[in-house]
Amino acid sequence: MSQAPRIVVRDGASELDRAAILRALITHNEKAGGPSGFQQVCLVVEDPDTGETTGGLWGRIIYDWLFVEFLAVPETARRSGLGTELLSRAEQIAKDRGCAGVWLDTYQFQAPDFYRKHGYQEFGRIADHPRGSQRLFFMKTF
Template sequence: MPLRMTVRLTVPDAPSPEDRAAVLAPLAAFNRRNGPPTEILPLAVLLTDEAGSTVGGLWGKTGYDWLFVELLAVPERLRGQDLGAALLAEAERLARARGCVGAWLDTYAFQARGFYEKQGYTAFGTLEGHPVGGARHFMSKRF
């Protein structure tokens, strides 16, 4: 007869990286047993100033043959120089070198949907009313 474990719901005031790791552990174990093989790797392309400080860039990860772009930021004072397009192109180049077949990301209606469309991304879903009165767009691009 299996042992029953007593558990309760807990809501921490300040969730920690250790809390996240504890939640991720059983999911990652399940995925390793049941999903296709993959190695999830971080991917970063940074904008650095003359002093070597990071002032913006792109942050994402590759896994399951796709690049996920989590963050892309160009400081307002540097916009209009095609740096966003260069960041995205370099991330896509690196992802292709890792064997990825495409990229996906999300952006809010008040952010950069038009920019991503100019880079060849198309919306595959929209969450209307997130935030209230706006929308969140999920976009992808096949390489």
């Protein structure tokens, strides 16, 4: 008879651990909800002199929604329209791929007004995360 599974706290876990956990989740999700249609979305901001990536947008399409995981504009290019261009291009990619909308989260000290200005609506928040601030969740449907 096999033993019951055990829980192990693993500090410094590897990408192999992450992949195994994710694989178990994906297997369950696809049985319950059908194929996710996972697609990566990546727009990079490159330094024109060095070709180095200095910012950009990183996201993924899952179940017909684009989730923007990161949007970072180099400090020297803030308030230049670059963030708007990144977001607009990602939204167009999502539309072209048949998505229903985009969702993301941001901290109160980051850019909630930026997303509101671009038509995103808040649908949730976590108070005191990090302490003394808030984490906000936004969405935009097409």
